[in-house]
Amino acid sequence: MADTSISIRNISPYSFLSAGIVLVFLVPINIAMDTKMLLLERFFPGGGWVEIAGLTVYAILLSRAFLKTDSISKVRSRYWRLFSFVFFLQLLLGISVSSIFLMTGKLHLPVPALIIGGSIYRNEVSIMLFIFSGTLVLTGPGWCSHLCYFGAMDDFFSKRKKGSVTDRPISYVWKYLAIALTVAAAFLLRAFGTGSGIPLWIAAGFGVFGIAVSVFLSRNRGQMVHCTAYCPIGGVTTLLGKLYPFRFRIDRTTCTDCGRCGKSCRYGALSKAHITSGTAGWNCTLCGDCISVCNEGAIAMKPLFSKRDVWPVYAALIIGLHAVFLGLARI
Ligand code: SF4
Numbered sequence: 001m002a003d004t005s006i007s008i009r010n011i012s013p014y015s016f017l018s019a020g021i022v023l024v025f026l027v028p029i030n031i032a033m034d035t036k037m038l039l040l041e042r043f044f045p046g047g048g049w050v051e052i053a054g055l056t057v058y059a060i061l062l063s064r065a066f067l068k069t070d071s072i073s074k075v076r077s078r079y080w081r082l083f084s085f086v087f088f089l090q091l092l093l094g095i096s097v098s099s100i101f102l103m104t105g106k107l108h109l110p111v112p113a114l115i116i117g118g119s120i121y122r123n124e125v126s127i128m129l130f131i132f133s134g135t136l137v138l139t140g141p142g143w144c145s146h147l148c149y150f151g152a153m154d155d156f157f158s159k160r161k162k163g164s165v166t167d168r169p170i171s172y173v174w175k176y177l178a179i180a181l182t183v184a185a186a187f188l189l190r191a192f193g194t195g196s197g198i199p200l201w202i203a204a205g206f207g208v209f210g211i212a213v214s215v216f217l218s219r220n221r222g223q224m225v226h227c228t229a230y231c232p233i234g235g236v237t238t239l240l241g242k243l244y245p246f247r248f249r250i251d252r253t254t255c256t257d258c259g260r261c262g263k264s265c266r267y268g269a270l271s272k273a274h275i276t277s278g279t280a281g282w283n284c285t286l287c288g289d290c291i292s293v294c295n296e297g298a299i300a301m302k303p304l305f306s307k308r309d310v311w312p313v314y315a316a317l318i319i320g321l322h323a324v325f326l327g328l329a330r331i
Pocket residue numbers: 112113143144145148149150151152154226227228231232233234235237
């Protein structure tokens with residue numbers, strides 16, 4: 001019978017890495033910050049430590065399950081949706097029950113485009129921009145497949161597609177156009193629209209239209225159209241993510257060109273041309289879904305100039321950060 005018990009001895013170094021990330025971020029925050037950042041600390045003294053302990057155990061168990069699963073896509077969607085659910089539930093409770101569920105008590109629209117648009121409009125480095133930039137450094141474009149509170153919705157709708165999923169690449173033009181329009185709109189509104197309700201309405205309209213893009217386009221196409229073509233942050237993560245040293249590569253000596261990975265990639269980053277070239281396309285967000293669909297074991301995450309598979313390290317890092325976000329991320 002398989003040993004399913006948990007003891008220190010059967011926790012892998014990767015799970016320890018996930019747990020370490022939780023502790024490295026949350027312990028100093030709980031000790032040093034005047035504002036109580038962890039929710040349980042706001043309810044009773046010492047609650048922050050209980051929450052840190054719970055998140056550490058959660059990170060260990062999830063990291064273990066994520067690295068053993070034969071469906072990365074399924075497990076990833078579950079924890080991503082859980083985070084999104086917790087994030088929006090706290091927002092709802094913050095609005096309807098008590099400001100204790102909000103980060104600062106000050107409300108912002110939960111539209112990711114505002115991470116850059118809002119910072120330019122207000123001419124300041126917002127907390128969100130700071131967190132987002134840190135995530136870019138640590139995980140490359142991984143924000144857009146594991147950590148964003150909004151993208152889980154696009155993942156959900158893209159996976160509602162019935163029947164065969166296309167491996168057609170999604171044009172890069174749209175995402176760069178989205179960045180240019182967001183930056184231009186933020187500068188123009190700063191120059192002419194300050195003090196009016198117009199920026200708020202534009203941002204809210206952008207968010208609502210984005211939901212429609214997910215509901216209709218992503219669901220019909222089976223690809224994350226909202227995240228790869230509409231949201232400007234998707235363009236920023238994949239563009240700056242190219243500075244990140246890890247890439248998804250295909251071993252052409254074992255690949256049989258079956259095309260299964262292309263149909264599993266919701267970001268349109270594994271067309272036939274990409275598979276033939278042996279490297280995932282620019283839309284790749286390092287989600288990892290393609291790893292578990294390849295029966296030949298031909299896909300792996302590799303550092304530049306190395307053949308070592310670093311997926312377990314990256315996955316452990318992502319799970320650790322996901323647990324940190326569960327504890328801290330709220331409006
Ligand atoms: S593209 Fe935008 S909505 Fe999608 S995951 Fe990235 S930041 Fe979130």
